[in-house]
Amino acid sequence: MLTQNIEPNAFTFSSILKACPLESGKALHSQALKLGYESDTYVQTALVDVYARHSDIVSAFKLFEIMPERSLVSLTTMITGYTMNGYVQEARVLFDRMEERDVVCWNAMIDGYSQHGRPNEALVLFRQMLQSKVKPNEVTVVAALSACAQVGVLESGRWIHAYVKSNRIQLNKHVGTALIDMYSKSGSLEDARMVFDQMRDKDVITWNSMVVGYAMHGFSLEALQLFNEMCELGLQPTDITFIGILSACANAGLVAEGWDYFHLMDKYRIEPKIDSDPILWGTLLTAYRIHGNVRLAEKIMDFLAEQDFATSGTYVLLSNIYAAGGDWDGVAKVRALMKSSGVDKEPGYSSIEVNNKVHEFLTGDMKHHKSKEIYRMLEEMNKWLEAHGYMPLSDVVLHNLGEVEKQKSLVVHSERLAIACGLISTQPGTTIKIVKNLRVCPDCHAVTKLVSKITGRKIIVRDRNRFHHFVEGSCSCGDFW
């Protein structure tokens, strides 16, 4: 166009600016200035978008600031730009100042929260949207379902599913996959599978989320079965599919099959790749915990601290390695190190959803309005455990306490409080679902197995990485986690 000496107009600029690399964006920016399109609102908005998409939030904001008129679209573009780069609060300030809001702008804000680890705020905003006169659409429910999946709130997720049905929101690929993901992360594989089976228009991402769902729950054979089905249908598995089935093989101890699938990756031209070093080091530390190799664990830890890879999780892991060997000086050393490096142990909590309300528990929490009954139930549970000859696994407790105190502190682990709450507030025989922010501790794992046996209840626990289905005294993870 330029070589033919035809002058691009504002529309040309804004359309080319969509999906263009940063350097071309900059070039187009100066072109637009030369041709006098700098005050065109479409061009300006597209430029804000280009800069924000390439993490140049400063340039984006500079442009946004000098725009003579702020339209709904330009404000939404800036909100999206902010949230894309993690400036969720700044986005919210703009959002709150808007005089009118349409569905896209609500979606941008809700999704911004959801994609940046603030699912509860996403859900609060979603409820506010329902009160407003703007109707949610497919995009809204996908963002809201993703938030439900993160928090693990099955009842709220179900409500949104019902809302989809009764408000003529199309159950397209995106909505369907979000539903599958929400159901499996909220502990209901049955519902996830039901949505999966009902969907007519499935793509590889839909299949992946079902495969990953099965793998996450420890249903390895189902995951492999589904993988075979998708291959027979001629679908090309992706790296995520392989993550799902390889972890399924690992959890089920299917070593030979694991290698077969690993070699199959070649056929689909998928390169083995590792994209998160710190987590891999954490895995190595876990292995050293299992094998009690303190010296190597220390070496790794020094390295991690040096590289700024150390997280509260890796410190706690090292501390547990010391604690398991009775090295309380080591434990104290790690504590001091955590303090000096400004890393806090992430407080563990467990939550349970009862009647659409989420009840959250910290260790030793007394804030619940039914605390008295919950603690009475805990005592009851202890009696059951004692009668079954249960020995507490007190090694796992982080602190240097006497044996009696250690056991006391195990008894009030947040997971046990949540289970006690579930036992007193749901019908006998119903499944109890718990969500935890950390990994399950070995003691709580053993206790939950026994409680499932004694009460005849199925207890489903979602921890930081995966699901545990406790049924009749055993767990779907096969005690491997």
Next chain:
DNA sequence: CTAGGGTTAG
């Protein structure tokens, strides 16, 4: 003509 969706092990 401008803005917005889904899956991710250890």
